[in-house]
Amino acid sequence: MNMSGLCEKSFAVATKFSNFYGGGDVVWSENGERIYCLNNTEVSAINVSTGQLVRAYGTTVEVVENDLTPANKIEGNEDDQLEDEIPCFSLSPDNTLLVTAHRSGLLRLWSVESGKVVKLWKGQHKGPIVKVQFSTCGKIICSSGADSSLRIWDYVHSTCMCALREFSGPALVLAFHPDIKRKEVYAAGADNTIYCWNYAEKRLLRQMRGHLSQVTAITFLGGENGCDYLASVSRDKVLIVWRLADATQHKVIPMFEELEGVACLVKNNNSPDVLNVVVSCASGALKLVDCKTSKLTTLTEDTSQEFRQLLHCKRSEQLAVITVEQNILIYEATDESVAANKLECAKQLIGFNDEILDICFWGENDRFLAVASNSKNIKIYDTEANMNCKIASGHNDTVMTLSAAGGTNLLLSAGKDLSICLWRVNPNTFTLNCVARNNSSHTSTIGCIAFGCNTAAFFASVSQDGSLKVWNLKKNKDAPHSFNLKYSALSHDKEVNSVSFSPNNKLLATASQDKTAKLWSADSNALVGTLRGHTRGVWCVRFSPADQVVLTSSSDCTLRLWSLATLTCIKRFEQECTVLRAEFIDYGKYVVSAASDGLLKLWSIKTNECVQTLDAHTDRIWSLAISTRSGKCFYSGGADSKLIQWQDVTTVCRNDEIEKRAELVQQEQTLQSLLHQKKNLKKAFMLALKLSKPKTTYNILSDYVRERNTEPVRELINALNSDQRVTLMEHTKAWTTNSRHCKIANLVLHYLLSDCIAAPTEHGVPGMRNVVEVLTPYLQRHHKRVNELTKELMFLEFIVNGI
Structure with missing residues (x-):
């Protein structure tokens, strides 16, 4: 069989991580397996163990018939419905239904399993719906509108049971009493008062006044039967335990900082004096409150993140905290950990990456992946533990660049705060520590930083002020590591975008917006040569791991290969738009390039042709990370907040093509045999088609x-x-x-x-x-x-x- 024309090199998407949380409601399923997050025009269902998107609700408006409702017809422009923003949602207690409120005023009831709409109705509020909540029995829905009214919906019978207006709204906090027989709904109004209605009798039962600022969360204390007490937290820095029988304050506990969430950890005990309550503080801490002694105990270490919501999953005995940066931190909240007054962060889910500026592999065997997004924090993913994430805080402004020393657990980071930080990771405990720092390394934003090839003894940094600095990294007895400036040079007239060391660490290359790339001696600030030819700024420069050539990518939509011997351009690859990043792959045989149109292209150096175009991003691709462990995968990240793993599927594609060719030859032989025998022409006709x-x-x-x-x-x-x-x-x-x-x-x-x-x-x-x-x-x-x-x-x- 002719083997010519087979797939030369091919990559495919292995995993994709994109934004799944844009702020707003977050709900945890009862079994603890999924977390549902609001993401603008859809609700994302996330698998907690893998961090992967399972399903998105809101991207389709298909209505199906079932026992709940006859077929509903959706009228209007389909494009308008697909873009109908979702301000809030709620999950039923049995996790089978999900209700979403839309900016258009519609309420949609979704089947969690099928992802289809099973009910659709108009909310009848005079304005947008700001909050929805399922009842404890799961058959009633309460909606809160900006018109300062609550509406109770019996969606099974398609009726509005009542409209409650005796409060100052809108209500941003809603809760049904856990006891189904009590038929009570609680709402925290704009006047900092908690209201309680009996929705079956349509009357206001009680009002609980005591907070001086917005009530952010409430929770019922005790088991499902009883729950005669209620705990509420507010931004007035006070936790109040209420006695529901007479709507009086049982205990007022000052917290001395703004509170965003509250959860009760003890089950089936109706006495508030033996209950432990956990609150989330805006400063970024979880605190245990002893309702009897008012004793406060900090359960978590400083995370340098502001907390917002607090969720509790009783079955998995875990707490989930939502931060201002749309990250979800999951803590183990077993009886033993609470008794020890220390909650360990079991997992961190990154709900919103913003613009990914740089990524790199880190650690032995490229186990960890470091990500710098439009944030002062660095996200570290463990690729061997379902992409479990840790957040490293140390910079005061946006981190722009990262670099890891091959075969070590050291990572360099730098950015707009003009500082360079050195991080060390413990692979056994997955803990991060900043072991060295230089706060005045440059006078302008540091655009790129790079360790020497396969060594942590020295590194280079370049800045927007056009300077190049080479540093020695030394270990001292007093301090684990320290930076010593080896030499500094004014490398370019304009900002420098990239720096890279040669495989033997004797040369380093810089690329600048002045349309040139320059070669420097790594031992001194001597200029070896200048690579001229690009007509616009050069974004990236890399040395080949196998040949004496240098690769550059530019805004003139080209990639160029330069000979180190003659400093001339020997190959040129043309793309349709600005090439922001380029890396050698497969031991220097191919080049993968990332462009501003969101396309990745794989180039064969031997044939000078584009082997494959990879289309998975929707915006500029800023960064690439090539795994040196096997050379079979790489990651890409860009302005669309997507972090995508690409896997080498060349062998699979070739085997599939060989099988298809063999099958095609067999079918053609069968066809010729049928035509020659002039038997079963019907089969021959079908085979010819x-x-x-x-x-x-x-x-x-x-x-x-x-x-x-x-x-x-x-x-x-x-x-x-x-x-x-x-x-x-x-x-x-x-x-x-x-x-x-x-x-x-x-x-x-x-x-x-x-x-x-x-x-x-x-x-x-x-x-x-x-x-x-x-x-x-x-x-x-x-x-x-x-x-x-x-x-x-x-x-x-x-x-x-x-x-």
């Missing part, structure tokens, strides 16, 4: 027509499925353009059109209208030619009869 052989299908049909037997032709066409009819129609188009084949084409077209008219839904061919429009001029010409021939034959018959 599958192999897309117009000449063979024409010969089979013409044999029937030559015998003046068109009934088998009708039977063959009637036995075709939709795909086969499309293929036959394509063949008919080709036949119609030739007068020698038009007879068979007209016959086939007659049967196809007859079936379409008789049963348009069953035998309809996609694009039939366009096909008919294309074929009409040819058919008219053939008809005119046949008429002329008929006239000539009639004239000839007249002459013969007259002799």
